[in-house]
Amino acid sequence: MPPAAAPIAIETSALTKRYGDTLAVDAMDLSIAAGQFFGLLGPNGAGKTSAIHMLSTLIKPTSGTARVAGCDVAVDPLQIRARIGVVFQELALDRTLSVAENLRFAGLLNGMSRAEIKRRGEELLEIFGLGSKRDAPVATLSGGMRRALDIVRGLIHAPDILFLDEPTSGLDLPGRRAIWRYIAQLRAAHGITVFLTTHYLEEASDCDQVAFLALGRIKLRGDPRALVEQLGRHVLEIETDTPAVLAERLNARLGEALVEGDMVQFLCNQPLAELSALQVELAESVRAVRWRRPNLNDVFMWVNRPVGDLRRAA
Amino acid sequence: MSAAAVGAVLERELLKLARQRGRLVAALARPLLWLLVIGAGFAALGKGNGASDYQGYLVPGVIGMTLLFGGMLASLSTVYDKESGVMRMLIIAPIAHYWIVIAKAAGATLVALAQALALLVVLAVLGFIHPPASVLLMIAGLIGTALTCASLGILIAAWSGSVDNFATLMNLVIFPVFFLSGSLYPVERLPPVLRLVASINPYTHGVDLLRHAEFTGAGGAAFSVVVDLAVLIGFSAVALGLAAARFSSASANEPLVRRLAQ
Numbered sequence: 001m002p003p004a005a006a007p008i009a010i011e012t013s014a015l016t017k018r019y020g021d022t023l024a025v026d027a028m029d030l031s032i033a034a035g036q037f038f039g040l041l042g043p044n045g046a047g048k049t050s051a052i053h054m055l056s057t058l059i060k061p062t063s064g065t066a067r068v069a070g071c072d073v074a075v076d077p078l079q080i081r082a083r084i085g086v087v088f089q090e091l092a093l094d095r096t097l098s099v100a101e102n103l104r105f106a107g108l109l110n111g112m113s114r115a116e117i118k119r120r121g122e123e124l125l126e127i128f129g130l131g132s133k134r135d136a137p138v139a140t141l142s143g144g145m146r147r148a149l150d151i152v153r154g155l156i157h158a159p160d161i162l163f164l165d166e167p168t169s170g171l172d173l174p175g176r177r178a179i180w181r182y183i184a185q186l187r188a189a190h191g192i193t194v195f196l197t198t199h200y201l202e203e204a205s206d207c208d209q210v211a212f213l214a215l216g217r218i219k220l221r222g223d224p225r226a227l228v229e230q231l232g233r234h235v236l237e238i239e240t241d242t243p244a245v246l247a248e249r250l251n252a253r254l255g256e257a258l259v260e261g262d263m264v265q266f267l268c269n270q271p272l273a274e275l276s277a278l279q280v281e282l283a284e285s286v287r288a289v290r291w292r293r294p295n296l297n298d299v300f301m302w303v304n305r306p307v308g309d310l311r312r313a314a
Numbered sequence: 315m316s317a318a319a320v321g322a323v324l325e326r327e328l329l330k331l332a333r334q335r336g337r338l339v340a341a342l343a344r345p346l347l348w349l350l351v352i353g354a355g356f357a358a359l360g361k362g363n364g365a366s367d368y369q370g371y372l373v374p375g376v377i378g379m380t381l382l383f384g385g386m387l388a389s390l391s392t393v394y395d396k397e398s399g400v401m402r403m404l405i406i407a408p409i410a411h412y413w414i415v416i417a418k419a420a421g422a423t424l425v426a427l428a429q430a431l432a433l434l435v436v437l438a439v440l441g442f443i444h445p446p447a448s449v450l451l452m453i454a455g456l457i458g459t460a461l462t463c464a465s466l467g468i469l470i471a472a473w474s475g476s477v478d479n480f481a482t483l484m485n486l487v488i489f490p491v492f493f494l495s496g497s498l499y500p501v502e503r504l505p506p507v508l509r510l511v512a513s514i515n516p517y518t519h520g521v522d523l524l525r526h527a528e529f530t531g532a533g534g535a536a537f538s539v540v541v542d543l544a545v546l547i548g549f550s551a552v553a554l555g556l557a558a559a560r561f562s563s564a565s566a567n568e569p570l571v572r573r574l575a576q
Contacts, residue, residue: 056406058567078408078409091399092406093399093403094326094400108318108322109322109403109404111318111408
């Protein structure tokens with residue numbers, strides 16, 4: 001939770017976006033303090049991108065209000081666009097121009113002077129590992145480098161808030177890790193507010209605050225470490241041919257089960273000795289029994305577990 | 315800030331034009347082919363009918379042709395931009411979205427003018443043009459025609475959804491606009507219906523204004539300077555206004571945003 005004195009970077013109240021009969025974002029309430037690293041998490045189609053588009057003033061909310069960088073999205077869209085950086089899912093770069101030319105174009109569009117663009121661009125290219133690529137055509141850069149450049153493009157005008165919409169989708173693991181290393185360096189150097197959407201949940205574990213979105217509604221929010229901790233000490237995973245039967249049988253001892261295919265999961269706070277005993281007991285009748293520490297993925301799965309008539313694919 | 319943004323778009327257009335040498339060569343080859351091959355052919359056909367200087371008559375027409383193709387193609391490229399990273403940079407910039415229309419139209423006008431100036435140099439070297447009777451009318455004719463063609467292209471681009479439409483648009487728009495103008499033959503000698511269409515065609519008035527500047531000695535202007543200027547300025551203003559309104563409205567903007575960043 002942010003301290004009460006911290007200025008608010010993003011605040012929404014019942015923010016809603018409706019496309020025809022589809023409710024893309026349903027009465028979203030957010031409060032993100034300046035300098036926070038916020039993660040909006042959820043599967044594809046949950047409404048993450050619609051939320052970013054409303055906050056970055058590219059589409060109008062159907063109802064509700066949002067204030068970004070101190071301005072109302074409905075009243076001062078230009079003021080807001082001057083103070084935010086947006087990195088879309090698809091690259092916002094001109095492939096026919098060089099790295100420096102792209103930054104110059106983006107900087108001039110933001111009303112910066114050429115000297116300012118050069119100074120800020122060089123600093124950012126250094127942080128994002130592109131210091132030696134100034135004059136390279138974008139078409140010759142690797143996917144990871146293009147993405148890094150796209151983030152530099154979003155930061156060129158020194159925005160207060162950076163929106164990152166699935167910044168690592170389509171990148172290989174080293175590329176994704178590099179992007180997160182750069183973002184961490186950037187936050188350490190500039191203390192910028194970062195609003196991230198992702199469906200790679202492990203990438204959100206460094207966030208100060210996360211919100212889980214499903215079908216346009218926020219299902220759960222909080223500090224990711226606290227959310228993981230609240231879930232339980234261990235996750236017990238049992239692989240079996242008869243998941244429903246097993247879930248029923250162990251219900252009294254282990255509580256509610258999460259069944260996914262032939263996998264039955266329980267959240268446990270029992271001492272490990274007890275789990276070891278269970279492992280021995282089940283060894284002959286099931287394919288596998290193992291326990292591990294929970295993570296954000298587990299939080300997401302348990303939040304979105306099928307319950308009664310709310311049955312949905314997580 | 316908006317003026318700086320327009321400047322950035324203009325700079326990018328010129329940078330791209332300077333890099334794409336082939337585009338400039340094509341922009342020069344097309345009108346020269348018309349002038350030197352088709353012009354010579356028609357002149358031979360018309361010999362003895364008093365059409366002594368058909369090529370001289372054709373010169374303002376092929377200059378107009380360069381402005382038409384250059385301006386329309388440059389502004390129709392906005393259709394490509396709609397699906398590219400450049401448009402993402404433009405829509406997130408802190409400028410009102412109608413400035414994107416103005417900047418793209420200004421860029422297309424500039425590109426068309428640059429190509430026409432290159433052609434003028436070639437034509438001067440070949441001896442097809444001499445110093446104009448009115449430099450002012452020459453400048454007005456060049457800029458007015460370029461702006462009109464760029465505005466027409468932007469108007470179409472604002473309403474056309476995908477790149478697939480692009481080639482169809484080219485054939486359905488550019489060629490009729492070119493053939494139904496005073497570029498190749500005098501408007502007043504066309505059959506009544508075609509003459510009416512050509513008179514409404516704003517591009518006709520661009521070429522007509524160039525004829526008023528008298529730089530070939532062939533004459534042939536069919537309308538008054540005032541009418542030509544009024545049509546060029548009026549059409550450009552209306553076309554840009556409509557395109558800007560379309561581009562700023564949520565109903566057009568939201569599908570664009572969604573396509574740019576699903």
